Amino acid sequence: MSCPVAIALQYLLNALQLGSVYALIALGYSMVYGILTMINFAHGDIFMVGAYLAMWATLFLLGLPLNLPIIFIFLGSLLFTMTLTAALGVSIERLAYRPLRQAPKVSAVITALGVGLFLENFTLATIGPEPRQVPAIIPVQQYSWGGVAFTNVQLLILVVSLILMVLLDTLVRRTLTGMAMRAISYNRVIVPLMGVSVDRIISLTFAIGSAIAGAGGLLYGLAYPVLDPYMGIRIGWWAFIAAVVGGIGNIRGAVLGGYVLGTVEIFTPVLLASSTYRDSVAFSMLLILLIFKPTGLLGRPTVEKV
């Protein structure tokens, strides 16, 4: 374990685990921005709601006198959480953002902040401020490979995140819905002439982005099993920075940004021997990056040819 390479790899593994969660949330910021050029500041709180929903789902499934296999409990919770967060995202768009579609962008952003505050305080009022413990549905098993320790939970997080990202990437690049999303982000006015309902595609975008954030909530709860109503704020901000660093509006950029931010968060305390500067490092990085590459790592400046 004393080999420096092994230690570095160990930290990298932790960075990948945290980065996966950031990436999953960053995807939602990026998708909504891509299609509406609006930052959905309530997105981090949708992640928080997802984490609570996942906790209840697992508690419920564990409480059933059926003695379900772990994989069913996990997949059942995942499905439940993703479905409900999708519904939450779609409802927020329908009720709060759609009426403001023609209003100045600032109105929508302020509304998003309001929706976020509502979700936090609604959770606070109904569930209470005490941190909640997520039940450990998966008995943690430690493995070691070349001096690097990892657990089955870590592997699960990495694999499930990867599957979701590949599915989303395929959806956006290969399917008709994905084409419609990209078309809307380029020129929303023309899209209905193709027979596509813009409202329907926007709803779908919110559904998918929120479902993925919900999955992020479940996975986060497995790795860091303490939930509180304000957990979405800091994680939401980090995921938002991830989306901007990667190039907001770009799906692969969001994933890259997520892993970059995960790495920053894990390695800063190691390199500076203190975690006090973690957030300032992240935000400084964002500032410096935006000076030199305003469109983020993978973002392309929009060039329109007429």
Add this chain to the structure above:
Amino acid sequence: MLLDIADLWVIYDRIQAVRGVDLQVAEGEIVTLIGANGAGKSSILRAISGLQPLAQGTIRFAGQDLAKWPPQIRAQRGIAHVPEGRGIFGSLTVQENLRLAAYGRRDDQIQADLDRVYALFPRLAERRQQWGSTLSGGEQQMLAVGRALMRRGRLLLLDEPSMGLAPFLVKEIFRIIQDINRQGTTVLLVEQNANQALKIAHRGYVLETGEIILAGASTALLGNPMVRKAYLGH
């Protein structure tokens, strides 16, 4: 009548772009709207496809009042609009632009239509994997017409299809419009190039400041001294 417009008014802010237009297009016809810039030609097309709400009047398509149909439903029920400025999606490849235009189609002819578009425009076939944003103006125009074909509309609304095209391409585009029409699509064509438009159209309307000042068979319009002077340049 496939398309029956009665007392159409289109108003932007305070500008009355279209003022009480009556216009009919029968199934199988090519009808052209000619007129100067700002005469209201594009606004009529935009009102038909739903891009622009109408201030007053009714538009009937195949006997149905369009008022309650949002633009995407109009597109699905058979109105294909090639808008001014073409509206190519730069973030989609040529092939994706064409494929998206067939959105909502349930038939099995999509691949056949794609092949047909590529046969009509070999240039698009060469560029099928390129981003829409990399196309030249002429190629964008071809792609816009190609998309309308992928929609398989009963009514094709064409806004200045010859704009910005090299002369040999202009001839080609007009030939293709005639082909499409012979294969059963009704065409409402807006053109600055009145000479070419009247040559392929069955009937025409002449617009001036939002009103129809003249209507009739293309041959009659081509022979009309006022039209010759104002729009044909002799």
